[in-house]
Amino acid sequence: MATVTTAPLAFFLQELRVVEGPSTLLQIDQLEVPASQVTAVVGPNGAGKTSLLEVLAGLRVAVASYFECLGTTYAPLATNGQRLCRVATYVAQRPCLFRRSVFANAAYGLRVRGQYDRTRVWESLERVGLAHYAHRPAWKLSGGEAQRVAIARALAIDPPIFLFDEPTANLDRDFVPVFESLVRELVARGRTVVLSTHALDQAYRLADQIISLDGGRMVPFPFVNVVRGRLRQHGEDLVLDTGRLHIVVPPRPLGEGPATVAIDPESLLLSRQPLHSSARNSLAGVVTRVEGSESGFFIHVDCGVELVARITARAFAELGLAVGESVFVTFKSSAVHWIDPPLDGPSWSAGRTRR
Amino acid sequence: MAAEPVASLACIVIRTIPCLHFGTVTPLSEAWREALRLLWRAEPDVVQAAWMSLYVSLVATALAGLGGIPCGLALARYRFPGRTLVEVLVKTLTAMPTVVVGLLFYALLSRSGPLGVLGLLYTPTAMILGEAALVFPLVAALTLSLVAEADPRIEATARTLGASPAQALLTLLFELRYGIVGIAVTTFGRLLSELGVALMLGGNIRGSTRTLTTAIALETSKGDFALAFALGILLLGLALAVNLLAWWWSPRWLP
Numbered sequence: 001m002a003t004v005t006t007a008p009l010a011f012f013l014q015e016l017r018v019v020e021g022p023s024t025l026l027q028i029d030q031l032e033v034p035a036s037q038v039t040a041v042v043g044p045n046g047a048g049k050t051s052l053l054e055v056l057a058g059l060r061v062a063v064a065s066y067f068e069c070l071g072t073t074y075a076p077l078a079t080n081g082q083r084l085c086r087v088a089t090y091v092a093q094r095p096c097l098f099r100r101s102v103f104a105n106a107a108y109g110l111r112v113r114g115q116y117d118r119t120r121v122w123e124s125l126e127r128v129g130l131a132h133y134a135h136r137p138a139w140k141l142s143g144g145e146a147q148r149v150a151i152a153r154a155l156a157i158d159p160p161i162f163l164f165d166e167p168t169a170n171l172d173r174d175f176v177p178v179f180e181s182l183v184r185e186l187v188a189r190g191r192t193v194v195l196s197t198h199a200l201d202q203a204y205r206l207a208d209q210i211i212s213l214d215g216g217r218m219v220p221f222p223f224v225n226v227v228r229g230r231l232r233q234h235g236e237d238l239v240l241d242t243g244r245l246h247i248v249v250p251p252r253p254l255g256e257g258p259a260t261v262a263i264d265p266e267s268l269l270l271s272r273q274p275l276h277s278s279a280r281n282s283l284a285g286v287v288t289r290v291e292g293s294e295s296g297f298f299i300h301v302d303c304g305v306e307l308v309a310r311i312t313a314r315a316f317a318e319l320g321l322a323v324g325e326s327v328f329v330t331f332k333s334s335a336v337h338w339i340d341p342p343l344d345g346p347s348w349s350a351g352r353t354r355r
Numbered sequence: 356m357a358a359e360p361v362a363s364l365a366c367i368v369i370r371t372i373p374c375l376h377f378g379t380v381t382p383l384s385e386a387w388r389e390a391l392r393l394l395w396r397a398e399p400d401v402v403q404a405a406w407m408s409l410y411v412s413l414v415a416t417a418l419a420g421l422g423g424i425p426c427g428l429a430l431a432r433y434r435f436p437g438r439t440l441v442e443v444l445v446k447t448l449t450a451m452p453t454v455v456v457g458l459l460f461y462a463l464l465s466r467s468g469p470l471g472v473l474g475l476l477y478t479p480t481a482m483i484l485g486e487a488a489l490v491f492p493l494v495a496a497l498t499l500s501l502v503a504e505a506d507p508r509i510e511a512t513a514r515t516l517g518a519s520p521a522q523a524l525l526t527l528l529f530e531l532r533y534g535i536v537g538i539a540v541t542t543f544g545r546l547l548s549e550l551g552v553a554l555m556l557g558g559n560i561r562g563s564t565r566t567l568t569t570a571i572a573l574e575t576s577k578g579d580f581a582l583a584f585a586l587g588i589l590l591l592g593l594a595l596a597v598n599l600l601a602w603w604w605s606p607r608w609l610p
Contacts, residue, residue, distance in 0.1 A: 059511050082520065090515040096508035099530055109516035112526075157517060 008071070010035040010161055010192035011056055015065035018051050018216075025051045026062070026216045033194060033209070035070065035160075038187055040207035041196040048216040049196035050093070053163045056194060058084025070160060088161035093169055094143070095150030102141070103134040105149050109157035124155035127182065129175070143170040151179070162186060164195040168202065180206055200265075200308070201292045212262075219339050225263035225307050226339065231256045237280070240336075244304030248280035248333045260339040267335035268309035270299060270319060271328045280333040283307075287325050292316070301329050389581030390588055400561070400570075401582075405589055408566040411479060411553070412546035415486035416539055419494045422487075424535065427498025428524065442499065448492035453551030460485040461555050477558035482566075485552040490542045497541070501534045502527070533605045540601045544594050567593075 011033040018026035026048045033039050033056075041049045054060035058074075058081035067074045069087055074080040089109070097105050107121045125131045128148040133141070138149060147170045154162055164183075168176045183193050183206055197203050203210050212219045214226050229242035231249070233256065240247045240259055249261060269275065274282055285303035292298050297316040299309045307329055311319070321327060393401060430442055462468050464476040464484075475481040509530050513523040528535065550568040557564030559573060567590045574583040 057515050059515060082514070085514045086517055088515075089517075090511075092508065092512070096506055096512045098509070098512075098526070108513075108526075112513070112516065112518040112522045153516060159517075 008035040009033060009068065010037075010039075010070055010194075012068040013064050013066060015063075016055065016067075017063045018048070018055060018060060019063075024216055026055065028052075028218055031211070031218070033192065033211075035192050036187060036190045037208040038183055038193045038195070038206050039209045039211060040203035041194065041211045041213060042198075042200060042203050043196075043213035043219075046215075047213040049213055050165050051216070052211075052213065053090060053165050053194065053196060056084075056161075057088050057090035057163050058082065059090060087159060088163055089154045089157060089159045090163040091147075091150045091154050091165065091167060093166040095146055095153075097138040097141070097146050097149055099137075099139055101135050102130060102138050102149055105138045106134075106152045106156050109153060113157065120158075121156050124152040127155055128152045129178065144172045144175065147171055148175065151182070155182075158191075160190075161192045161194070164193065166197060167195055169198065176202075199291070200298050200310075201296065204296055204310070214339075217339075219262050225265055225268075226260060227263065227305050228258070228260045231259045237333075242305055245283060247336060249336045249338075250333050252338065261336045262339055263307065263331060264335050264337070265298065265308045265310040267331055268307060269330040270301070270309050270311060270315075270321070271330065272319065274328050275330045277330060278332070279330045281336075282328055282330045285327060285329055287321050287323050287327055290316075290321065290323060299327075301327055303329055383580065386580040386584050390585035393582060393585040394589060400565075401585060401589065403562055404565045404567050404570045404586065405593065407479065407564065408547055408568070408590070409593065411482045411486060411557075411566060412543050412549075415483045415490065415546050416543045418483065418487035419490045419542060420535075420539060423491045423494025424498050424528070424538075426491075427495040428502055428528070430495065430499045431502035432524075445492045445499070446496050449496050451489065451492065453489055453549055454555065456485055456489045457552045457555030460488065460552070464556070476556065477560060477564060479557070479564055481556040482553055482564060485556045486546050486549060489549065489552055490545055493545065494538060494542055497538045498535070501531055501538065505531055536601050536605060540598060543597055547590065547594055547597075 009032055011031065013031050014029065016026060016028040016031065017024065041052060043049050051060060055062045055064075055077075056069075061081075062077050064075070064077050067077050067080075069084060072087075074084055098108060100108075103121060103125065106125050107116060110116045110120065122131060122134075125134055128151050130145065130148050130152060133145065138146070141149065147167070151164075151167070168179060171179060180202070183195070186193055195206070219226055227240065227242055227247065229240045229247075231252075232239050232241050234246065237248045238251055240249050240261055247261070247263075249259075269279070274284075283303040285301040285307070287299060288302045288306065289300035290297060291300075292313075297311050297313060299311060299316075299321060301307050301309065309329065319327075426445075430438065430445070460481065461476070463470050464473070464481050465471055466476070475484070505527060509527050510523045513526040514520070518526060548568060550572060553559075553564075553566045554569050554572065557566065557569065559565050559569040565573075567586050571583045571586045571590070574580075574586065
């Protein structure tokens, strides 16, 4: 037998399809989630983040030509959800707490497995800072506290894989750093963490790998810079026309027609003055939002289509950008990546169909 | 005009009052006093009838729950051919007249019936079987509605925390426990006040199968209003006690 030299994978799946009624929620050709690492799933609402996590948790009916989890194949997926549930646990964005005490909620997973252990339940509640709430009825908690109980419930059973859906969306601001250190701790103990998030800075801060979803498909870069439009030949350049702006894109044999591209936020240059450079695209815009921390800043710029640039904290300090100020966004055509086949509808269309 | 029904109602009341006061039967006002005295003395016949009512209703509720809850759960959770038909049938049967159930079981259990050899007719067991069959569709239909309305995340949450499908279903039922107690109380109340099946399958035998309702029917036809009222008060009192128990146990601070 050949020795396995590749890094172990928590999940490896091919040709995954999730269909609900007439619409396809997810369509992924190949997905690899490395074990003992943090993988972030990012994408706009309705991109399929929750569906993907539910599939990985074994809670959603899906079709996949190949599905492997921690070296074990699960095929067909439809009849193996139950086994998957024992390996991975899923913490929903709006968790459903049982009508019992906080403690009984945290103890549930161990009880049904016949591995009840008082100290483990207490430890997990202490970890999320809710030990003093242990004997309160769970349905009296606030949204953030409920989320923490759900996290404690998962910690108590300590499975090899944790799946968190928008874990920090409802959490109190104070608890977000606690949660992030918790995730690092889990990974250090060899657990695999997959989390979906809206906050790109969180994804970059926590994750070893980022999976970007849009319209149920994997896109090469974080969803923020997905631009839809029509391709036109403009002189010597191939141009993506969104109706509001033209983006010079790398040559492509297919020619004119609808197209979708993604632009790596790391390769966008920001400047106060127009740059005279070899870069083919230079767009004027206005800063609409600034988010981030020491690990990097995301500057949202409205150039007709919103583009997001990721810059370092130092660059941010030097530029001194604030919301409402005008700025120039410059990038090479090679920073533009094709998304094939093109996603539904042009980016300026209000009635974009997702579901 | 609305005056017509009002007038006819008034007419009935006016005609009834002299009948109650000056007829051969006990006057209503005296009946009340007599009823309270009978209750206070705890007449053996009254106690026996109350006990039989409670016993038959409780056991029949338990039996109907054992059959009806899984049935309603299955109807709410599983898709199978003919499911809609079964659902409509079950919901229709909740309106089944009690005398029809009585008739069916009478035909089954009477000496010449297919189960006649068991000699069950006019026994408490026959009453329990008939009453359980009567409310089985009710329990199934109410459970179906309860489970259909339940949070679909309950089972998914249980499963992702490691519960087997059976454990997840039990967790679902446990989460719905207050609703299930409500169903049990409704069912119990219906059986406590049921007459047709109790009369046809029990036979109203004194000291054996006489229940509060069959006794009330008998005493009323005999003209003994006092005893009939006493039994009626007792019946309502039992229903009140059961409802108070359920209320005390269920959360009063529902969100």
